[in-house]
Amino acid sequence: MNFMITELEHLLDSLKVMTIATPWENGVWSAPLYYLYKNRAFWFFSSPTSRHIIGSKTYPDMMVAASIFWDDLKFSNIKGLQMRGKIEEVNKIDNMKNAINNMKNGLNILSVVLAYIKKFGIPLDESINSSNLRDSKNLRETNGRIDEVLAFFQKHYRSRFYRFVPTEMIYMDNSVNIGFKQNITLESR
Secondary structure, three states, X not given: XXXXXXXXXXHHHHOOEEEEEEEEOOEEEEEXXXXXXXXXXEEEEEOOOOHHHHHHHHOXXXXXXXXXXXXXXOXXXXXXXXXXXXXXXXXXXXXXXXHHHHHHHHHHHHHHHHHHHHHHOOOOOOOOOHHHOOOOOOHHHHHHHHHHHHHHXXXXXXXXXXXXXXXXXXXXXXXXXXXOEEEOOOOOO
């Protein structure tokens, strides 16, 4: 089992694209998205008018599906993760109840956004001083910095920040044997 966790963590860190399938009209719609895995969620930016976001909001009681996989020319080397869960839009405060939790949650969201920016090499506006983004000292300052970065993505990429939170995860690895699948739970990282 430890081998599988190590292999899966390597996949999560080295792969960049997750395919997500959501309800859409009388069927489903799938879309590839750049993701960052952190804190038991797959974080991504997307247009709020995209089919996968509209579909997940139109049918909030329905689960969505997602997968990441290692592409290979040999069928016996295919491995990846198949999941189902929910898509949530990420608010800067995320509906926490008190200022201490808000500060912690705000810093967590800020650290996820910064890790996403770093993973994909996204250049920020000169007006956003990225070296000082991590130095938030209070709730108001943290929220202001999150607002700055999220406004940047809204302006330049017409996108908002979302997370896919899996409720079921299946690791599949044909190198173990063809059709090998194992239910898995990942710890927070």
